[in-house]
Amino acid sequence: xxxxxxxxxxxxxxxxxxxxxxxxxxxxxxxxxxxxxxxxxxxxxxxxxxxxxxxxxxxxxxxxxxxxxxxxxxxxxxxxxxxxxxxxxxxxxxxxxxxxxxxxxxxxxxxxxxxxxxxxxxxxxxxxxxxxxxxxxxxxxxxxxxxxxxxxxxxxxxxxxxxxxxxxxxxxxxxxxxxxxxxxxxxxxxxxxxxxxxxxxxxxxxxxxxxxxxxxxxxxxxxxxxxxxxxxxxxxxxxxxxxxxxxxxxxxxxxxxxxxxxxxxxxxxxxxxxxxxxxxxxxxxxxxxxxxxxxxxxxxxxxxxxxxxxxxxxxxxxxxxxxxxxxxxxxxxxxxxxxx
Ligand code: SER
Numbered sequence: 093x094x095x096x097x098x099x100x101x102x103x104x105x106x107x108x109x110x111x112x113x114x115x116x117x118x119x120x121x122x123x124x125x126x127x128x129x130x131x132x133x134x135x136x137x138x139x140x141x142x143x144x145x146x147x148x149x150x151x152x153x154x155x156x157x158x159x160x161x162x163x164x165x166x167x168x169x170x171x172x173x174x175x176x177x178x179x180x181x182x183x184x185x186x187x188x189x190x191x192x193x194x195x196x197x198x199x200x201x202x203x204x205x206x207x208x209x210x211x212x213x214x215x216x217x218x219x220x221x222x223x224x225x226x227x228x229x230x231x232x233x234x235x236x237x238x239x240x241x242x243x244x245x246x247x248x249x250x251x252x253x254x255x256x257x258x259x260x261x262x263x264x265x266x267x268x269x270x271x272x273x274x275x276x277x278x279x280x281x282x283x284x285x286x287x288x289x290x291x292x293x294x295x296x297x298x299x300x301x302x303x304x305x306x307x308x309x310x311x312x313x314x315x316x317x318x319x320x321x322x323x324x325x326x327x328x329x330x331x332x333x334x335x336x337x338x339x340x341x342x343x344x345x346x347x348x349x350x351x352x353x354x355x356x357x358x359x360x361x362x363x364x365x366x367x368x369x370x371x372x373x374x375x376x377x378x379x380x381x382x383x384x385x386x387x388x389x390x391x392x393x394x395x396x397x398x399x400x401x402x403x404x405x406x407x408x409x410x411x412x413x414x415x416x417x418x419x420x421x422x423x424x425x426x427x428x429x430x431x432x
Contacts, residue, residue, distance in 0.1 A: 094161040097124045097140065101147050101194060102169030104131040106291045107214060110329045111166055111336065112138045113290075124160065126152070126169070147190040153197050162201045164210040164340070167194045173218050173246035173388060175295030180245040187249035188256075195260045195276060202275035211261075212340055213280040215254050215351055217324060218247035218297075221391045233395035236282070236353055243391045244297075254280055258350045279339050280351040284325035284358070284396065286332045287416065289424030297388045301326055301364050308368050308375035309425045317382040320362030323394040327356035328416045331409045335401070342405035352401040356409035357416065358394060367413060371422050 098115070102108050103125025115123060116138035125131060125142040136142060145152040147169050156162075169190060176183030191213070198209040221241035222228040231239065242248045257278035264272040285298025292306055293299045300316050307314035327335075335354045359367070361379070368375050401407035411420055 094159065095122070096161045096163055097122045098164045098166070099156065099160070099162050100125045100139075100166045100168060101127075101190075102167075103127050103135055103139065103142060104129055105168055106286065106288055106293050106329070107168045107332065107336075108166075109135065109291050110288060110333045111168070114333045114337065122163075124156070126156075128169075146186075147193060148185060150193070153193055157197055157200060161205060162198070162209055164212070165194055165198050166212045166336070167191060168214060170214075170249075171246065172293065172296035173216075173244050174297045174299070174385060176246040176249070177244060177384075177388075183245045184249060187246065188252060191253040192256060195256060195278070198276045199260060199264060199272065203270075203272070208275050208277040210277045210340060211257065211279065212336060213253060213257050213278065214336075215250045215280045215282045216247065217282055217284050217392050217396060218242060218244055218388075219251040219254070219282060220393050221247065222393060223391075225390055228390065228394055231393065233355075233397040234353075234393040235397045236349065236351060236400065239393070244388055250282075254351045261350060274344075277344060278350055279347070281335055281339060281401075282351060282353050282396070283332060283335075284327055284355060286329055287326055287421065288329035289421050290329070290428065297385055297392075298324060298326065300361060304361075304364060304375075304377055305368050305372075305421060305425065308372035308377065309429050311374070311376075313376045313378075315378050315380040316361055316365070317380065318361050318386050318389050319381050320365070320379055321360050322386060322389045323358055323360045324389055324392045325355045325358040325395055326364075326416075327354070327409055328411045328420050330420055331356050331411055334410065335407060338405050338407055339401070346404050348404055349400055352404070352407070353396040353398040354401050354407055354409070355396050355398045356411060357413040359413050363413075367417055371417060 104127040261278035
């Protein structure tokens with residue numbers, strides 16, 4: 093008998109950490125991770141096994157396929173938006189080819205088990221592309237079908253993978269005799285910028301918000317790379333994990349979409365800075381705009397409409413901007429840096 097597991101790719105990354113923390117707290121003991129690097133102790137202690145390697149390594153995926161029965165895949169491995177602009181072809185390989193390989197693994201597993209494999213895919217507000225600040229401001233909160241004209245390689249990758257997931261979920265090999273419909277139970281969320289109290293992101297464009305608060309907590313200088321008026325939606329890592337768990341637990345019959353927007357709060361960088369100052373009056377932060385990164389933020393929406401997620405799977409963020417600081421970021425960050 094093959095062991096039944098839940099597979100998490102990019103397990104040593106930011107959302108990987110958040111997910112492992114939460115699933116472990118809920119008593120899940122059959123997590124298996126993959127990451128390019130050896131995972132840290134936190135992840136190691138909370139997983140059954142972690143494999144070091146690339147999601148593009150077919151041999152590694154075949155080993156996993158042979159060794160385990162996979163109940164669900166949380167496919168978190170990706171190159172984020174800023175990093176992807178420096179190596180667009182590598183980003184495409186990891187973000188698109190990697191996702192295709194994982195979807196194919198899910199399909200093979202589902203066919204051999206004879207029951208669906210759940211597949212979670214983190215998409216992003218980067219799938220949107222607003223042509224100008226004027227249009228961004230006029231457009232306001234975007235619905236899932238609005239302005240899908242990504243301007244970054246990462247956004248293109250995420251948008252295409254949403255379609256790939258939908259294909260594997262609903263239309264896979266429809267000309268063949270075997271019916272594969274529903275075997276890959278693909279579910280995706282378009283995340284806003286995520287702010288974790290425990291980890292820092294690497295290579296994203298929404299990183300200025302988490303970087304600002306972690307620098308302030310550590311007493312370090314920080315140059316914020318966007319203007320004070322730069323505005324996109326954000327949420328706490330704990331709300332991001334809540335969203336994943338709510339969506340993954342929802343009965344398939346309740347889901348009217350494969351990809352959902354979620355939102356929590358959308359401060360400008362200046363408003364976020366003021367909030368940081370409230371808790372860290374000595375925070376040493378300058379605004380030194382990087383025009384190229386700024387232009388990516390300008391192309392992302394200032395807000396999203398998440399009524400579908402609210403309706404279909406009772407989504408509601410716990411943290412607004414004030415609560416994000418008072419109930420999550422400040423207490424967790426203080427205990428983190430004070431213990432060091
Ligand atoms: N936070 C991500 C990034 O900045 C967007 O999904 O790349």
